[in-house]
Amino acid sequence: AQTVTQSQPEMSVQEAETVTLSCTYDTSENNYYLFWYKQPPSRQMILVIRQEAYKQQNATENRFSVNFQKAAKSFSLKISDSQLGDTAMYFCAFMKHNSGAGSYQLTFGKGTKLSVIP
Amino acid sequence: SAVISQKPSRDICQRGTSLTIQCQVDSQVTMMFWYRQQPGQSLTLIATANQGSEATYESGFVIDKFPISRPNLTFSTLTVSNMSPEDSSIYLCSVEGRLAGTRYFGPGTRLTVT
Numbered sequence: 001a002q003t004v005t006q007s008q009p010e011m012s013v014q015e016a017e018t019v020t021l022s023c024t025y026d027t028s029e030n031n032y033y034l035f036w037y038k039q040p041p042s043r044q045m046i047l048v049i050r051q052e053a054y055k056q057q058n059a060t061e062n063r064f065s066v067n068f069q070k071a072a073k074s075f076s077l078k079i080s081d082s083q084l085g086d087t088a089m090y091f092c093a094f095m096k097h098n099s100g101a102g103s104y105q106l107t108f109g110k111g112t113k114l115s116v117i118p
Numbered sequence: 119s120a121v122i123s124q125k126p127s128r129d130i131c132q133r134g135t136s137l138t139i140q141c142q143v144d145s146q147v148t149m150m151f152w153y154r155q156q157p158g159q160s161l162t163l164i165a166t167a168n169q170g171s172e173a174t175y176e177s178g179f180v181i182d183k184f185p186i187s188r189p190n191l192t193f194s195t196l197t198v199s200n201m202s203p204e205d206s207s208i209y210l211c212s213v214e215g216r217l218a219g220t221r222y223f224g225p226g227t228r229l230t231v232t
Contacts, residue, residue, distance in 0.1 A: 033218075033219035033220075035221075037223075042225070043155075043225065043226045044223070044225045045210060045212075047119070047220065047221075050217075050219070052219070091160060095219050097219075103214070104214065104218075104219055104221070106163070106221055109160065111160055
């Protein structure tokens with residue numbers, strides 16, 4: 001079974017600064033996807049960024065970028081120029097295709113609570 | 119990305135009663151997923167719902183407690199039956215996006231059982 005570990009339960013960052021959230025995972029699969037989801041107090045789960053394991057290039061979405069280290073099974077999220085609206089829970093997630101069920105199996109980490117301080 | 123709505127957005131229910139949560143998607147999707155998020159916790163998959171067939175439940179979840187309907191390709195319901203305070207959670211509906219390996223979530227239903 002896949003496991004996703006987020007070792008930082010809480011973090012804080014000053015507005016306009018940069019912060020990196022850590023995520024490691026354990027799998028024997030070679031093809032899979034990795035995600036970062038953001039859940040603000042409104043509780044809506046928002047897809048922040050997606051990485052395909054077979055792509056070496058790190059995914060980026062505006063101020064959000066990842067450092068994907070496949071051999072180390074590490075997938076960290078960097079938020080640049082932090083904004084107050086970035087305050088949220090951030091969940092790292094691993095997805096693989098479950099051929100038996102005909103769907104993708106998604107496993108979440110426990111989350112990191114990020115606070116952006118004015 | 120898909121636009122997903124859920125009703126109700128929140129509810130406070132008495133112990134022993136049942137609540138049905140609705141999930142509506144703005145496009146046809148093959149699979150819909152129901153998740154539970156207990157207070158301060160991550161998301162746990164309850165079941166996968168395909169149109170026209172029985173839902174597939176994850177370990178620890180049973181149909182008698184969480185019956186699911188999937189009458190068409192844009193709609194699903196999850197019922198939380200015979201509720202107890204331990205059922206107090208956020209319940210989220212989810213669908214797979216067009217891009218392989220993506221999943222989108224509804225706004226969630228916050229359930230409090232007293």
